[in-house]
Amino acid sequence: MHTLRIFLAVWMLSLINPALALTLKPQRVAPGVYALVGEVDGRTYDNEGMNATTGFVVTTAGVVVIDSGSSYRVGKQIHDAIRHVTQQPVKYVINTGGQDHRWLGNSYFVTLGVPIIGHEKMRADAEERGVMQIQSLQGELKEKLDGTRVVLPTQTFATRHRLRLGTTDFELIFTAPAHTPGDILVWLPQTRTVFSGDIVFADRLLGVWPFSNVAGWIASFDALAALKPEHIVPGHGGVCDLAQARRETRDYLALLRDHMKRAIDAGEDLQTALATLDQSAYSNLANFDLLSGGNASRAYLEAEAAAF
Secondary structure (H helix, E strand, C coil), X not given: CHHHHHHHHHHHHHHHHHHHCCXXXXXXEECCEEEEECCCCCXXXXXXXXXXXXXEEXXXXXXXXXXXXXXXXXXXXXXXXXXXXXXXXXXXXXXCCCCHHHHCCHHXXXXXCCXXXXXXXXXXXXXXXXXXXXXXXXXXXXXXXXXXXXXXXXXXXXXXXXXXXXXXXXXXXXXXXXXXXXXXXXXXXXXXXXXXXXXXXXXXXXXXXXXXXXXXXXXXXXXXXXXXXXXXEEXXXXXXXXXXXXXXXXXXXXXXXXXXXXHHHCCCCHHHHHHCCCCHHHCCCECHHHHHHHHHHHHHHHXXXXXX
């Protein structure tokens, strides 16, 4: 009877644990192009801080990882997910921005000797905020953060960088500081697919932070729109088209920018500007209650600084 009880306890744990574990399932976007779609809510122990969308591209000469994940452990899980699709080696990692889930997984891929590419502003941003990002994740992720350390891009660029691996072309495009100072687009012209990083949020409200730049973010989105992509792998949320990306990212940023500019021009203080801003059209998006107030305040402060 004692042995039976132990068996039943182990069996029940086997049912529970998979539901609590992070599962990265490659979603085919276009030939050779895969997205790894994370949760749209906050960072948790169960999702291992991977509340973001990343991906990878399989070429005839190897794999390019687009964003390495939120930790050493998640970087390894990204690699495991890749192996379910191909046994090709990882040849490059590209970091699209300076948020933790874009690059802390570099600490895994560097152990494979993989070159890491990012914008020069992204590298500076990660260098400045990296230790703080790891410390802020420590309380939530606990032992799941083991092995994670600051590993910066080994190759940087200023405006555009072209990469060809096998028969696949990659164009890395920087326009302006956006969600973070060094956000870039990764454009795959042959499949008309763009990995937007945090220049596009889908299915959830974006976050404007003290290091964000609303005006630059809109300019960066417009550079994406000019590419006329057929597939967008956003920084957060599911794979989307340009119409959804515009509706849930650019239109929202434009609402913040335009309202706050009018408020500043009219001499309104922060509280008046906040009271007259109507964000209700976006209340269906995840995290609206959490982020909308701070977004509005920071957009006001940016508009105020630009006016003086």
